[in-house]
Amino acid sequence: xxxxxxxxxxxxxxxxxxxxxxxxxxxxxxxxxxxxxxxxxxxxxxxxxxxxxxxxxxxxxxxxxxxxxxxxxxxxxxxxxxxxxxxxxxxxxxxxxxxxxxxxxxxxxxxxxxxxxxxxxxx
Amino acid sequence: xxxxxxxxxxxxxxxxxxxxxxxxxxxxxxxxxxxxxxxxxxxxxxxxxxxxxxxxxxxxxxxxxxxxxxxxxxxxxxxxxxxxxxxxxxxxxxxxxxxxxxxxxxxxxxxxxxxxxxxxxxxxxxxxxxxxxxxxxxxxxxxxxxxxxxxxxxxxxxxxxxxxxxxxxxxxxxxxxxxxxxxxxxxxxxxxxxxxxxxxxxxxxxxxxxxxxxxxxxxxxxxxxxxxxxxxxxxxxxxxxxxxxxxxxxxxxxxxxxxxxxxxxxxxxxxxxxxxxxxxxxxxxxxxxxxxxxxxxxxxxxxxxxxxxxxxxxxxxxxxxxxxxxxxxxxxxxxxxxxxxxxxxxxxxxxxxxxxxxxxxxxxxxxxxxxxxxxxxxxxxxxxxxxxxxxxxxxxxxxxxxxxxxxxxxxxxxxxxxxxxxxxxxxxxxxxxxxxxxxxxxxxxxxxxxxxxxxxxxxxxxxxxxxxxxxxxxxxxxxxxxxxxxxxxxxxxxxxxxxxxxxxxxxxxxxxxxxxxxxxxxxxxxxxxxxxxxxxxxxxxxxxxxxxxxxxxxxxxxxxxxxxxxxxxxxxxxxxxxxxxxxxxxxxxxxxxxxxxxxxxxxxxxxxxxxxxxxxxxxxxxxxxxxxxx
Numbered sequence: 012x013x014x015x016x017x018x019x020x021x022x023x024x025x026x027x028x029x030x031x032x033x034x035x036x037x038x039x040x041x042x043x044x045x046x047x048x049x050x051x052x053x054x055x056x057x058x059x060x061x062x063x064x065x066x067x068x069x070x071x072x073x074x075x076x077x078x079x080x081x082x083x084x085x086x087x088x089x090x091x092x093x094x095x096x097x098x099x100x101x102x103x104x105x106x107x108x109x110x111x112x113x114x115x116x117x118x119x120x121x122x123x124x125x126x127x128x129x130x131x132x133x134x
Numbered sequence: 135x136x137x138x139x140x141x142x143x144x145x146x147x148x149x150x151x152x153x154x155x156x157x158x159x160x161x162x163x164x165x166x167x168x169x170x171x172x173x174x175x176x177x178x179x180x181x182x183x184x185x186x187x188x189x190x191x192x193x194x195x196x197x198x199x200x201x202x203x204x205x206x207x208x209x210x211x212x213x214x215x216x217x218x219x220x221x222x223x224x225x226x227x228x229x230x231x232x233x234x235x236x237x238x239x240x241x242x243x244x245x246x247x248x249x250x251x252x253x254x255x256x257x258x259x260x261x262x263x264x265x266x267x268x269x270x271x272x273x274x275x276x277x278x279x280x281x282x283x284x285x286x287x288x289x290x291x292x293x294x295x296x297x298x299x300x301x302x303x304x305x306x307x308x309x310x311x312x313x314x315x316x317x318x319x320x321x322x323x324x325x326x327x328x329x330x331x332x333x334x335x336x337x338x339x340x341x342x343x344x345x346x347x348x349x350x351x352x353x354x355x356x357x358x359x360x361x362x363x364x365x366x367x368x369x370x371x372x373x374x375x376x377x378x379x380x381x382x383x384x385x386x387x388x389x390x391x392x393x394x395x396x397x398x399x400x401x402x403x404x405x406x407x408x409x410x411x412x413x414x415x416x417x418x419x420x421x422x423x424x425x426x427x428x429x430x431x432x433x434x435x436x437x438x439x440x441x442x443x444x445x446x447x448x449x450x451x452x453x454x455x456x457x458x459x460x461x462x463x464x465x466x467x468x469x470x471x472x473x474x475x476x477x478x479x480x481x482x483x484x485x486x487x488x489x490x491x492x493x494x495x496x497x498x499x500x501x502x503x504x505x506x507x508x509x510x511x512x513x514x515x516x517x518x519x520x521x522x523x524x525x526x527x528x529x530x531x532x533x534x535x536x537x538x539x540x541x542x543x544x545x546x547x548x549x550x551x552x553x554x555x556x557x558x559x560x561x562x563x564x565x566x567x568x569x570x571x572x573x574x575x576x577x578x579x580x581x582x583x584x585x586x587x588x589x590x591x592x593x594x595x596x597x598x599x600x601x602x603x604x605x606x607x608x609x610x611x612x613x614x615x616x617x618x619x620x621x622x623x624x625x626x627x628x629x630x631x632x633x634x635x636x637x638x639x640x641x642x643x644x645x646x647x648x649x650x651x652x653x654x655x656x657x658x659x660x661x662x663x664x665x666x667x668x669x670x671x672x673x674x675x676x677x678x679x680x681x682x683x684x685x686x687x688x689x690x691x692x693x694x695x696x697x698x699x700x701x702x703x704x705x706x707x708x709x710x711x712x713x714x715x716x717x718x719x720x721x722x723x724x725x726x727x728x729x730x731x732x733x734x735x736x737x738x739x740x741x742x743x744x745x746x747x748x749x750x751x752x753x754x755x756x757x758x759x760x761x762x763x764x
Contacts, residue, residue, distance in 0.1 A: 033499065033723040107719035109712040129531035132719045133673075133683060133703045
């Protein structure tokens, strides 16, 4: 495991699994397994940043947001809020929707990566 | 409350029998046939089957009535009981609390019986209710015994011995009479379906399959049951097919011919097999469907299938992908195989679905899958279950470039159609037609835009000496591939070829005469043999249904395959691919839930190091052409 993990590297590590795409919850459950399998022992789930903001996962400063529904606009607003927190160093979006992957590379000067669960959509 | 009153109340409770009167408390719990509930409320004069005569049966208060009315159960009771009934019978529709109506099937009878234990009702048709509930119990026991391996397997006298799990499937069919066999691709569903043919009471039989699979079925029948007289139905209208005064044991027909033959064969055949039963997913023609399109519309073949089913003694549906899109399709498939087993469409909608007709999705796909198994409506074994483990498929999604001219060509017409689709004032029928045309046009444009790049990619694979099965959909796209890959003399297995030409194409590919087989996304289901020579498939165009991709991949990922299969999905970033990929994700979750409800908590790890795969391929290519990758 790397000492300082980047969002892009984390995404690559998590790509080799077949996730249950039924709901955001089912993907989160599988992500928790995948993180454990890849040895990310410091992964925290459901991290509350404020009364309104809660991260799905926080792994060594990388905030993971699992998204199945909604629009890119909504997602960007949400991510912008997260990026404002000091604890969040980089951002990773995990989605099964290609349309939600059309995101900028940086947000509030923090790197943003996206993992589309292709392996689970096909085959 | 005074002390005396409390004591009085306690003693009153003591006197009450602890459970529902009529339950034989001395029978072993949970053993059907012994621990049976006698419907005290319905037959007050009948002595309760209790062996504790010292406790006189308490008078039972009834809350309403339960009767069979026009073939359905009508439950009418006091308001609070109706509220409870509506909670228990989620399939009941309507807002009225006066009465609910439920389809009369074994499952409902059993549930009603259970409900009566809590709220006794006056039952007018107690015998029917008891019979239905009993049948449900018996069936459940049988299914349990068979699946837990406690029932002895009977001998099945085929020319080549069937495997145990194939005998189990045959035996289960003989017990439940109607079911879907959803075994994984390549597990051997065909042989499971042939077994009953020699088990007695099943001939003459009718096997309905896709046009291109008739020859394959015939070969399998000859291999496993050479003693059976087989006739392939050749025309859409009935004719005399008797041979030397003997009626064939097995008739082989295609789905297209079903409508013309349903009346004639309905009276004759005792066992019907619907191969690739997802063909029945559109359901029979309905009154309100004029506005609908494509598979949302009912079809004559489904009505014909339902008719045949209702007349036969045994009906078996075969498919590892019993529906292609949303879970609502499974209702029609199941209803054709075992009419009424899921109640009416409306009941099914209320109990299990979300969304609006005709695109119903299952609320809880996994729960629904469990229910199908428990009710003996579906049997499914994975390759792992039958000890047939094969390496997991390597899925490589890869973005290819696309030529924007293809989109420019259709831009004007596409925008016209798009405006019509979004125009709320336009007639429903026009809008639906426009959306179908638009989908067709954009998918074709997407296919064409990436076609040259797909061809280049396939060329890389072929030059690496790797035989390839390439999947596509549009004729114009095939034309581009044909031209660009002409040096490899591709063989075609698409909608344009006759069954014989297709058979020849597959044989040429298997014999090694060509290294490239171009197959239509929707015409390859069931095709066998490619796995012996090929381990690479490429999706040059996408389908809307994950089941279709799986069927395609299953052509090479099946028993006989000795190497790891690699599946390349070539996607374009523009056009319809991004949208299609999104929809595929939603649909995938539906079918996965139904098929594998008892998913283990452990994740399936896949080797899809996408970038790596392509990089290696490029390196090997460059080495081959005499340059080194810098």
